[in-house]
Amino acid sequence: MPWEVVIGLEVHVQLATQSKLFCACSTQFGAPPNSNVCAVCSGQPGVLPVLNEQAIVLALKLALATGGTIRRRSRFARKNYFYPDLPKGYQISQYDEPLAEHGAVEIWHEGQLRSVRLTRIHLEEDAGKNIHLATGAASLVDLNRAGVPLIEVVSEPDLRAPAEAAEYMRTLRGIVRALGICDGNLEQGSLRCDANISLRPWGQQALGTKVEIKNINSFRFVQKALEYEIERQSELLARGQAIQQETRQWSAEVGRTEAMRSKEEAHDYRYFPEPDLPPVEIDERLIESLRVALPELPLQRRQRLMEEGGLSDYDATELTRETELTDYYHLAVAAGGSPKRVANWMLTELLSRVDDARDVARAPVAPAGMAELLGLVESGKVSGKLAKDIWAKMWTSGGSALKIATDGDLFQQSDSAALEQAVRAVVEAHADRVAAYRAGKTKLMGWFVGQVMQATEGKANPKLVNTLLQQLLDG
Amino acid sequence: MEILELTATALAEQVRSKQLSAVEVARAYLARIAELDPILHAYITVDADGALEAARAIDARLARGEDVGALAGVPIALKDIFVTRGLRTTCGSRILADWVPPYEGMPSARLRAAGAVVLGKANMDEFAMGSSNENSAFGACRNPWDIERVPGGSSGGSAAAVAARLCLGALGTDTGGSIRQPAALCGAVGIKPTYGRVSRYGVIAFASSLDQVGPLARTTEDAAALLEVIAGHDPLDATSLPQPVGRYREACRRGVRGLRIGVPAEYFAAGLDPEIEGAVRAAIDELVGQGAELVEISLPHTKYAIATYYLLCTAEASSNLARYDGVRFGMRAARPQDLGDLYSRTRHDGFGPEVKRRIILGTFALSAGYYDAYYAKGQRVRTLIRQDFSQAFERCDAIVVPTSPITAFKLGERLDDPLQMYLADIYTISCNLAGLPGLSLPCGFSSQGLPIGLQVLGRPLGEEQVFAVAGAYEQAHDWHRRVPEVRR
Ligand SMILES: [Zn+2]
Numbered sequence: 024m025p026w027e028v029v030i031g032l033e034v035h036v037q038l039a040t041q042s043k044l045f046c047a048c049s050t051q052f053g054a055p056p057n058s059n060v061c062a063v064c065s066g067q068p069g070v071l072p073v074l075n076e077q078a079i080v081l082a083l084k085l086a087l088a089t090g091g092t093i094r095r096r097s098r099f100a101r102k103n104y105f106y107p108d109l110p111k112g113y114q115i116s117q118y119d120e121p122l123a124e125h126g127a128v129e130i131w132h133e134g135q136l137r138s139v140r141l142t143r144i145h146l147e148e149d150a151g152k153n154i155h156l157a158t159g160a161a162s163l164v165d166l167n168r169a170g171v172p173l174i175e176v177v178s179e180p181d182l183r184a185p186a187e188a189a190e191y192m193r194t195l196r197g198i199v200r201a202l203g204i205c206d207g208n209l210e211q212g213s214l215r216c217d218a219n220i221s222l223r224p225w226g227q228q229a230l231g232t233k234v235e236i237k238n239i240n241s242f243r244f245v246q247k248a249l250e251y252e253i254e255r256q257s258e259l260l261a262r263g264q265a266i267q268q269e270t271r272q273w274s275a276e277v278g279r280t281e282a283m284r285s286k287e288e289a290h291d292y293r294y295f296p297e298p299d300l301p302p303v304e305i306d307e308r309l310i311e312s313l314r315v316a317l318p319e320l321p322l323q324r325r326q327r328l329m330e331e332g333g334l335s336d337y338d339a340t341e342l343t344r345e346t347e348l349t350d351y352y353h354l355a356v357a358a359g360g361s362p363k364r365v366a367n368w369m370l371t372e373l374l375s376r377v378d379d380a381r382d383v384a385r386a387p388v389a390p391a392g393m394a395e396l397l398g399l400v401e402s403g404k405v406s407g408k409l410a411k412d413i414w415a416k417m418w419t420s421g422g423s424a425l426k427i428a429t430d431g432d433l434f435q436q437s438d439s440a441a442l443e444q445a446v447r448a449v450v451e452a453h454a455d456r457v458a459a460y461r462a463g464k465t466k467l468m469g470w471f472v473g474q475v476m477q478a479t480e481g482k483a484n485p486k487l488v489n490t491l492l493q494q495l496l497d498g
Numbered sequence: 499m500e501i502l503e504l505t506a507t508a509l510a511e512q513v514r515s516k517q518l519s520a521v522e523v524a525r526a527y528l529a530r531i532a533e534l535d536p537i538l539h540a541y542i543t544v545d546a547d548g549a550l551e552a553a554r555a556i557d558a559r560l561a562r563g564e565d566v567g568a569l570a571g572v573p574i575a576l577k578d579i580f581v582t583r584g585l586r587t588t589c590g591s592r593i594l595a596d597w598v599p600p601y602e603g604m605p606s607a608r609l610r611a612a613g614a615v616v617l618g619k620a621n622m623d624e625f626a627m628g629s630s631n632e633n634s635a636f637g638a639c640r641n642p643w644d645i646e647r648v649p650g651g652s653s654g655g656s657a658a659a660v661a662a663r664l665c666l667g668a669l670g671t672d673t674g675g676s677i678r679q680p681a682a683l684c685g686a687v688g689i690k691p692t693y694g695r696v697s698r699y700g701v702i703a704f705a706s707s708l709d710q711v712g713p714l715a716r717t718t719e720d721a722a723a724l725l726e727v728i729a730g731h732d733p734l735d736a737t738s739l740p741q742p743v744g745r746y747r748e749a750c751r752r753g754v755r756g757l758r759i760g761v762p763a764e765y766f767a768a769g770l771d772p773e774i775e776g777a778v779r780a781a782i783d784e785l786v787g788q789g790a791e792l793v794e795i796s797l798p799h800t801k802y803a804i805a806t807y808y809l810l811c812t813a814e815a816s817s818n819l820a821r822y823d824g825v826r827f828g829m830r831a832a833r834p835q836d837l838g839d840l841y842s843r844t845r846h847d848g849f850g851p852e853v854k855r856r857i858i859l860g861t862f863a864l865s866a867g868y869y870d871a872y873y874a875k876g877q878r879v880r881t882l883i884r885q886d887f888s889q890a891f892e893r894c895d896a897i898v899v900p901t902s903p904i905t906a907f908k909l910g911e912r913l914d915d916p917l918q919m920y921l922a923d924i925y926t927i928s929c930n931l932a933g934l935p936g937l938s939l940p941c942g943f944s945s946q947g948l949p950i951g952l953q954v955l956g957r958p959l960g961e962e963q964v965f966a967v968a969g970a971y972e973q974a975h976d977w978h979r980r981v982p983e984v985r986r
Contacts, residue, residue, distance in 0.1 A: 062599075062600055062601045065826055066821045066826065067581075067599065067600065067601070067826075067827065068581060068587070068589065068594065068597070068599070068702040068703075068821070068822075068827075069580075069581040069599070069603055069698075069699070069700040069701055069702045069703070070601075070699070070700075071698060071699050071734060071735050071736065071737075072736065073733065073734060073735075073736050074736060101817050103816075103817050103820060103864070105820065105823060105841055107823075107825050107837065110821060110825075110826060111820065111821045112817070112819075112820020112821045112823060113817050113820055164825065164826075291865050291866045293816075293817070293861065293864035293865055293866075293869075294864075294869075295813060295814075295817070295864055295869075295873060298705075298706035298707035298737075298814055299703075299706050299736065299737060300736050300737075301736055301737060
């Protein structure tokens, strides 16, 4: 029996504030263990939380960008549980009165625009990190992360496929980066997600038994974990077995999900309103000022690239994944590059040279440099092949395309008289192949072109070579 | 003994004008502590070196002509719930027996900045849970009027120290009456100000929405002087109030002419010691005699206050005490088998029975399936109690009631009956649930020679009216001048 897959994601987004949610400690990543820790975020007796208002502002931006309803008065609650990396024995989070509800994230997946509804966006503090020594001798706790502000973006179960879930997470990342509220560094844990997945017979309204997969920190793993779960669950269902409601975790090493805890041993978090923090009151004027200042979001940019630059779906989607890419594109086009050629060159030659698309902002070749090079190709002064060599030189040693081409004599030979001489020499040197060609082996044309190119060190204009060869051989 | 008889305001004046040195004062009090504290056990930690050093610093600053503040040289005790940097802070618990805090809390910092000299940390019920000071992990404090009796709780050490002249003023905390009840039982003045009036930063939390810091002193004016120093907005406490601090000392001399005094029938019900009722009614007559107008009021939800209080305070406490897990500070169970063992043995060994009882109650009240029946309902009743008061305060400016239904009881007398013990706070708890200011001051002595407390309640931020009523009564009597004769 084929099953319908129902997926909802809870994405934790680390907010790009300078200081933690309830104290003045730095949020800087990679600091020595327990160096960004004070009495407040280490939960010393007698301390009190004071809300970092910047975090509210950043969270509001996402709520507005996704069309959410903002609560004028929201509230923090305590989520009580014991864990060594949770200094106070409770996490301050929002529970029954979140900052924002509803709204949606539009995703572009497999040529279609889909709207994924959001249940809520709420603020909470991160926990620390436990480090278990390999020897088993001890476990250490690093509280640098404890108290770092997060927002949790909870989607409705609107996703229907693992790839769609991954695209949703990618899109969300694009949005939070465009808004400047999160650096989007998955490898540093700035974006993590919990996925809820259930299977049900097609046409059934009621949801099947849900399994939660905790703490996934890459797009690839979201997809893989969900694919694995679909297979595991459909096999169980095919055998007539029931799905157990439980929490699982993705193990990247073995490529499967593993049970963490079942419903029976699920936590009772004993939520209650945080008495140390007054309710959060949001001023209407703040909302309006943030609303008018919202930047263009990736999906809007994508639309504009398609309309203004005539780019394909694919090119426009890829170029708007990262703000840095879109910015580079716009600058290169503004410097005279043709949109399609710029897009193509960026997605191949530029992205193959950086580890991360975010690095293009610091690429050694500036957008104007790329535009100049592409201009030389466009005008026929430089061949596509030589352009790649010039690009490589620009990348490693700098300098303008024109100067590199001039210094290296890398211009395309388009002087027919000189070329004709080279073509003639090749034809005369291979009488046997000329005969074979004339006898009908026209595929040899490519071989002749290659010979001429070799003789001219790749500088011959291939179009011109083709014409000249045709004249000589067919004539 | 002359130094020991000065009020805080008078003593600070003498220190500032160099008639007395802060060191002299500190020495006099330290000597008294050395003599009597072995009997009373009002202190958990006496910081003689720190006190003398602070006193010397004040004298040095005075010698340089600097202003040293309103409480120059005033020797004070801090309930051991106040976090003091570098000075052991136990909160009356084994679990924090060796904890030396890395930071200083705000109330004590403000006192020190005003020139007060901290003599040490006063005894208290563990984590401020108790009405008799018998829940201290360091042994009970005794009532200076009769050492076979309790000083009240949980700020019993602070109240006993003030009453016995082991300090000139003290800070306590009041979650359900823990400043006012021991003040009444020891014959001191104690005020719990409006919730949020004093910063709770650096005050070890018991029940955050009820806890409030306040001073204990020998006179209302001294209490007012201490409160003027510690009150005020603190950016480190999000619940602290932004309104400017009132002129409390001045209010003490304002008189009660024209003030409407509310007297609720619900506070003069069965269980009230007739001697106490007599003293409180006489006090009300005295106020009327001075020109106050008597208004009969009703606080109909009073009977639910104790049940509501114990639901809410235990719920919050169960959460506030979760951090004592043996991981980062305080006691840690030796050689734990695993994480669960570390938690359970640390907490089993570290907490006393009353604390455990309340953690269990609170955990239950918050747990899934019971939240609505207990915690949520408690919050609704709390709102009703608050409304009772706001309606009453439309008709009066202050409310006058007994502080405690009984005078100091014998050590051990109520220890085996927690419910009976909880009733000791019956007249003080509503004020915490409503967040109001409440002051207790001596209004007589029982036939057994035990102090009786008069309680004055005010509107939110109505501390000035409270001081006006208390000050007017105090001027007509000299109960506060009596000194207990501590006998072994
Ligand atoms: Zn911190």
